[in-house]
Amino acid sequence: MVAVEPRGVGRDARAAVITTLAFVTAVALLPPGSYLALLLAWLLLTFAGALVGISPGHLARRGLVALPFVVAAVPIIFLRNDELLWAGSVGPLTLQISGAGLRIALTALLKAWISVQASVLLLALASPPSIVTALRRMRLPDVISTSAGLTIRYLELLRDEARRMLRARTARSASPVGVGRERIGGTIAWRARTTGNLVGSLFLRAYSRAQRIEEAAASRGATGSLSVGTMPVADPRLTIKVVGVLVLVLVLTLAGALLPRL
Numbered sequence: 001m002v003a004v005e006p007r008g009v010g011r012d013a014r015a016a017v018i019t020t021l022a023f024v025t026a027v028a029l030l031p032p033g034s035y036l037a038l039l040l041a042w043l044l045l046t047f048a049g050a051l052v053g054i055s056p057g058h059l060a061r062r063g064l065v066a067l068p069f070v071v072a073a074v075p076i077i078f079l080r081n082d083e084l085l086w087a088g089s090v091g092p093l094t095l096q097i098s099g100a101g102l103r104i105a106l107t108a109l110l111k112a113w114i115s116v117q118a119s120v121l122l123l124a125l126a127s128p129p130s131i132v133t134a135l136r137r138m139r140l141p142d143v144i145s146t147s148a149g150l151t152i153r154y155l156e157l158l159r160d161e162a163r164r165m166l167r168a169r170t171a172r173s174a175s176p177v178g179v180g181r182e183r184i185g186g187t188i189a190w191r192a193r194t195t196g197n198l199v200g201s202l203f204l205r206a207y208s209r210a211q212r213i214e215e216a217a218a219s220r221g222a223t224g225s226l227s228v229g230t231m232p233v234a235d236p237r238l239t240i241k242v243v244g245v246l247v248l249v250l251v252l253t254l255a256g257a258l259l260p261r262l
Helices: 014-028 035-051 056-073 099-125 128-137 142-171 188-219 238-258
Strands: 084-090 093-098
Touching: 014 035, 014 099, 014 128, 014 238, 035 056, 035 099, 035 238, 056 099, 084 099, 093 099, 099 128, 128 142, 142 188
Parallel strands: none
Antiparallel strands: 084 093
């Protein structure tokens, strides 16, 4: 895995934040089936990542974290009745696969995947304190900027907690493959149950940690506003960068409208 240190510490991160928000919004507004426009958006994203030393493979792997959250769109493949690709019975169930539903679900998956990569690139360009400061300079409510900063920090804690739990599980397992290549450690159902217990334990630990953090913050007189230190010097080229962002959004919008949809 490529380790990228956060950049932009002590700098005005408004351009990076505005670019990310505009890019994600433009991607989210693309109509279903705009695969060529989504490919263009991903190529632009990987080009920007290459400029700061992030490989496309690293971005693509980090974007896979969005896959579990797109599962909610899968039922639409079987619920819509238009553009039927297949209909039949699977045991006692009668199923049908809709081409329109498949298009919507796949588009949602690609949008989420690309949007997560844009967020990863933002965190590589700007540190969490600079992002919070940028949101405040954009005159957003303080509760939004504070929630964003705390969310970033808390997700890092959860990531470290998950790594420790996986490391502990690995330490208690000699090998996933036994002598003679036979599988050890239980059946697939047993492994699924173990993974579910791991996720549930992580959720309980996350809830407990959040409660402890809230109590510790309240005991120290926290006012609900995240302290980020001194304000960085304003970016003198912010206007030019914002104009460039508007051009980028226009290009993606036109691509979604003009390029053929599949």
